[in-house]
Amino acid sequence: MSDNYREWPEKIPFALWGHRTLIRTVTGATLYYLVYGMKAVQPVELEVPSLRILLESQVPEADWVQARYDSLVMLDEWRLNTLYHVQLYQKRMERAFNKKVKPRGISEGYLVLKSVRALLPIDPRGKFIPNWAGPYLVKNILSGGAVRLTYLDGNDFTNPTNLDQLKKYYP
Template sequence: MSDNYKDWPLKIPFALWGYRTSIKTATGATPYYLVYRMEAIHPIELEVPSLTILLERQVPEADWIQARYDSLVLLDERRLNALYQVRLYQKRIERAFNKKVKPRKIKEGDLMLKSVRALLPIDTWGKFKPNWAGPYLRKRILTGGAVRLTDLDGNDFSNPTNPDQLKKYYP
């Protein structure tokens, strides 16, 4: 949309308008509606009147106020519907994610390697820093799937570890 690199800030309002007035899959509603409690009227509808605009112009003010009040009463229902849509969307995403998960056959007492994610000074290790530390003993599996580790001397780690950061060690 932009002709050169200097005029892109002028296009941001149009992009935001498009984002705020398009229906999102997760909620089933537009962000504009969830904030302002009414659907947005597009600028082109003011130039070329749509059916919505024509009907609103012909309605007496008392009837318009009553219709607006009714839409506000139904707002909580629409928001609950959006919340329900979000939950359905999250379940759908979870199912898609869980299809790719491979079950691991790891039990308590196995030897594990833990990934090293802490930043080390570049001048000491550089690209030769170790990716895995260990071996450690898998002491206990917690209810959420987290793991308690101990080193081979029997010293416990203070924090549980996510199983994604572990791999089985074969001596």
């Protein structure tokens, strides 16, 4: 938008306006519409009046106020409709993601290795720290992909572990 890097503060309002008036795929509406309940008037429409601006300018003020009130009353319905749109979008994304997920094939009684993701403060091994710890025994599988593990000596883990942090152990 600019040839000189020093002009960027002058361009921020235009970038923000574009961001607020762009229709989102997730919601199916603009941020401006969700906040104010009406379509934004583009700056170019003020200089070259569009049909929408011309029709609004010829409406008597009392009728315009009544129409604005009616649109604000309908705003909750539009927001609810947007919420449904978001939920459908999330389900589509979940389906697309789940197509690529490979089942781990881990069930109760299996021996597994657990991913080591925590950074230890100081370890003399440096980058040669092992990536996996274990083996552990799968005690039970909870809903949503959580797993309760036990040590081989029978002591239980205090917190459940995510299934995506585990892989089968083959002795």
